Structures are given as structure tokens and as C-alpha cells.
Amino acid sequence: QKEVEQNSGPLSVPEGAIASLNCTYSDRGSQSFFWYRQYSGKSPELIMFIYSNGDKEDGRFTAQLNKASQYVSLLIRDSQPSDSATYLCAVTYAGNKLTFGGGTRVLVKP
Amino acid sequence: EAGVAQSPRYKIIEKRQSVAFWCNPISGHATLYWYQQILGQGPKLLIQFQNNGVVDDSQLPKDRFSAERLKGVDSTLKIQPAKLEDSAVYLCASSRGNRVAVDTQYFGPGTRLTVL
Numbered sequence: 579q580k581e582v583e584q585n586s587g588p589l590s591v592p593e594g595a596i597a598s599l600n601c602t603y604s605d606r607g608s609q610s611f612f613w614y615r616q617y618s619g620k621s622p623e624l625i626m627f628i629y630s631n632g633d634k635e636d637g638r639f640t641a642q643l644n645k646a647s648q649y650v651s652l653l654i655r656d657s658q659p660s661d662s663a664t665y666l667c668a669v670t671y672a673g674n675k676l677t678f679g680g681g682t683r684v685l686v687k688p
Numbered sequence: 689e690a691g692v693a694q695s696p697r698y699k700i701i702e703k704r705q706s707v708a709f710w711c712n713p714i715s716g717h718a719t720l721y722w723y724q725q726i727l728g729q730g731p732k733l734l735i736q737f738q739n740n741g742v743v744d745d746s747q748l749p750k751d752r753f754s755a756e757r758l759k760g761v762d763s764t765l766k767i768q769p770a771k772l773e774d775s776a777v778y779l780c781a782s783s784r785g786n787r788v789a790v791d792t793q794y795f796g797p798g799t800r801l802t803v804l
Contacts, residue, residue, distance in 0.1 A: 612792075621777075621796060629790055668730075673743055674783065674785075674791045675736060676733060677733075680729055
């Protein structure tokens with residue numbers, strides 16, 4: 579059983595601070611790693627993906643991947659109240675099948 | 689470019705009734721996915737189509753759920769008969785399906801099903 583684990587939160591972050599979200603996965607054969615944002619009552623929206631070890635930056639977001647430790651993280655710099663949402667980590671393996679974690683709820687307080 | 693379309697957006701039925709959901713993927717996307725998302729959980733893949741063929745339906749409860757994508761474009765997901773535990777949001781997603789390094793999936797707005 580391929581598993582993706584996330585802390586459910588809520589992760590409370592002051593406005594302007596850095597939010598750090600973590601995700602671990604069980605399958606060493608996992609190929610690509612995605613972060614989706616999901617607002618309450620809405621569908622998942624892609625933030626970014628990563629497939630090589632190291633860091634990948636996109637605007638205020640940075641994804642970090644460590645395949646040896648089976649660990650992927652997302653940093654949100656200069657957090658804004660509009661970043662308050664649930665963040666879903668997802669991992670693909672053969673055939674582009676996505677396995678999702680349960681999500682981390684983030685609350686950014688003004 | 690239009691996104692993934694789904695209908696209806698909301699559906700309320702009683703247990704043992706049947707229900708159907710419709711999905712139209714992004715134009716040109718060969719791969720279509722149906723997910724079930726129960727409140728407080730991440731989406732779970734039910735079935736994956738590549739054009740009009742099934743790639744993976746290992747997590748589809750086949751005694752009550754069925755899905756088809758006859759012409760390789762839009763798709764329907766049916767539940768018959770529905771159970772209380774089927775209350776969830778049903779998400780459709782699509783991707784290009786090409787042999788690329790990363791085949792990103794894009795989600796539709798979902799259908800929220802309530803079974804009473």
C-alpha cells in the first residue's frame with residue numbers, strides 16, 4: 579500500500595512569516611511530487627511539482643525533495659491571509675497515478 | 689483554454705437510489721481520472737482512462753460503481769445503488785497523457801454528493 583503522510587494541522591502562521599509544510603511517502607519508486615492547494619469547498623489547484631532532489635522555487639513557494647529520506651516539503655514565504663487553505667501533497671508512481679496525503683490545513687493570521 | 693467541466697455541482701439522493709456524474713476534460717487531454725474525496729481526506733483515485741480504455745480501476749467498488757468514456761472524450765461515473773458512505777465530492781481530472789517527464793493533472797470543480 580503506497581502511503582503519503584502529512585500533518586493535518588492546523589498550522590497557524592502570522593502574516594508575513596514562512597509556512598513550512600512536510601510530507602513523507604512510502605514508495606521508493608515514486609517519480610514525481612506535487613503540491614496542490616485546496617480552498618474550502620473548492621477543488622485542488624496545482625501549486626507546483628518537483629521530480630529531482632533539491633529545491634525548486636516558484637514565486638513565494640519553494641518545494642524541497644529528498645528522495646533518500648522519502649521526504650518532500652513546501653515553504654510559503656511572506657504568508658498572506660489568502661494562503662489560508664488545505665495543502666495536499668501528492669506522489670505519482672507507475673502510470674501517472676496520484677496518491678494524495680490527507681492535507682495540512684494552514685491558517686495565516688493578520 | 690477551458691478547464692475541466694463537471695455536472696451536476698451538487699446532488700442529494702436517498703440511499704439505494706442511483707446517480708450519474710458527467711465530466712468533460714480539457715481539450716486534447718488523453719487521460720481522464722475520477723477521484724472520490726471524503727470530507728477531511730485527500731482525493732482517492734477511483735478509475736483512470738487513457739483515451740477510451742481503462743488503465744486502472746483497482747479502487748473502484750465495481751459492485752456499485754461504473755464508469756465509461758466511450759468516445760475518448762467525456763466520461764460518466766455512475767453509482768447504483770448508493771450507500772450512505774458514498775457521500776463525498778467526486779472530482780474529475782485530466783492530463784495530456786503524453787510520455788513526458790511530468791504529466792500534470794488538472795481538476796474540475798467537483799460534484800458534491802449527499803446520500804440520505
